Amino acid sequence: MGNDIVLKSTSLKTGYYNKNKVKTVIGDFKNLTLEKGDFIALLGPNGVGKSTLLKTLSGELLPISGSIIIDNRNILDYSNIEKSKVLSFVFSNVQIVGNLSVKETVMMGRYPYVNWWGKLSPKDDALVIQALEDVGAIHLIERKITQLSDGERQKVMIARAIAQDTPLILLDEPTAHLDLINRIEIFQLLKRIARKHQKSILLSTHEVEMSLQIADKMWILENGKCTIGTPDAIISEGEIERVFSNKNIGFDTNQGTFNYCADKTLFSYNISIDSNVEITEETRLRISWVEKKFLSEGCVRSDTPDFIIHLILDNNSKNLVWDISYLNTNKRCEMDGLDLFKTILKLYTR
Ligand SMILES: Nc1ncnc2c1ncn2[C@@H]1O[C@H](COP(=O)(O)OP(=O)(O)OP(=O)(O)O)[C@@H](O)[C@H]1O
Known part of the structure; x- marks a missing residue:
């Protein structure tokens, strides 16, 4: 395994066994590799198997078949304590146990390293402070974890993973339930951590547009298979359109954004601008939104x-x-897009 490779799986099948030991294979992946400093977004429709893959890569679920090598050792050969020194896992729904403070919560990330007497050292303390500073949550250090907003709590859970100081960090939908600013902040924060500490970060997400802009690579799950590529390669191969677009959702490959379309064609139109009209940026913007x-x-x-x-x-x-x-x-009608649409619709349906 090359020096930069943190995780490598070979012929990995993920899935579940039922009570009668009958297996259901959810994913079948030839080779998956995570390298130092990688910031990778794992995407795919609901129920495709993102969480199952993350849980399998983290050792929480046993693979149906195949191997997972982390830091040159098979994941099955790690004890729990050894595993918590090589990988940390941030869940989407933070399970809050007890009424811990933010500091105590982040401290939990240091427990794999406690000394013989079960005591955390001043070095552990410094790492906790540093992790909270990294995520911009140092001001919350004395607060109770139950008294935080969802976004603040998510940052604290990421700080705990940073404090755990593992080469690999897996996150299951870390931006679920967050507002746009917090979603972007978490994405940028994780990317900074990947860069600054050379961590390998894999997160599952439904944020296609944000992943295209911020992630180094994308793993796109579909029908149990994974397509891997950089955002530019994934877009130019038409993968986003193929997996995420349908008759109601179009994908603009130049902008990297989705457009919402109706099922049926209503009427056709053409827009032009009179030569007397000064074409300002505002006019151009207005027209583009009328067309949307x-x-x-x-x-x-x-x-x-x-x-x-x-x-x-x-x-x-x-x-x-x-x-x-x-x-x-x-x-004639006002400049407003809705007014224009309603006027046309009246003419069309009269
Ligand atoms: N414990 C389980 N036993 C059996 N099947 C399961 C179990 N957990 C999940 N599944 C099934 O495995 C499939 C993949 O689920 P998974 O949670 O991995 O999908 P996901 O891509 O993370 O979905 P979402 O985007 O909705 O979170 C689904 O069909 C789900 O119903």
Whole structure:
């Protein structure tokens, strides 16, 4: 195993045994490798087997077959205490045991290293402080874990994993239930940790757009198989569209974002801008959002459209207005996208 490889699995099958010892294979993976400093997002639809894979890689679940080597040793050969020195696992639903303080919670990450007398050393104390500083939660150190918000608690659980100081950190949906700012913060924080401490980090997530922007590599699970690649490779191979798009969700490969589309085509349109209109950034933005609205309603752009929509400067009001041509009718309406859509819909359905 190369020096930078932290985990390597070979011919790994994940899954479960029922009461009668009948096995269900959930995932079948040829080779999976995690290297030092990797920040990897594990993605896939609900129920595809992300948690099962993480639990198997962490040794919580036995593989159906195949091997997992961590730090040059088979995971089955590790005692629990030895395993907690090579990998830490952050769960999505934080199980709070007792009424511990933030400091005591992060201290738990140091228990694999307690000395003969079961005592934590000043070095352990320093590592706990450092971990809380790394996640930006040092100000919470004296608080009770039960008195934190979900985002704060998640940062503390990540601090505990940092304090555990393992080469490998696995996280199961660490951003579930968090608001956008906290989701981005957790992603960036984990990436910083991967870089700064050369940890290998694998997290399961449903954040496709964020993973494309922040992760080094993506592992995409589908039908029990895993496709691995950098975001640019994954996008250019059309993998995101294939796995995550459907008739209602389109993927914009240039922007790396999803667009919501309607099931049925309603009407076709074309938008143009009058030469008297000054095209500012705001106008351009407005039009692009009008088009998103149209897309979500099932309207398609066409060169031979049902509706010709022209953005003009109204001579009287000096405001920008939409001029709509449909059959032999002309109608005007406010710049607003919803107003435009409703006006067109009325003409179309009358
Ligand atoms: N203990 C279990 N015994 C049997 N089957 C299980 C068990 N836990 C999960 N499964 C099944 O294994 C499959 C994969 O579940 P898993 O939780 O790994 O999916 P996931 O990709 O993490 O899903 P989600 O995105 O919804 O969290 C599902 O069909 C699930 O019902």
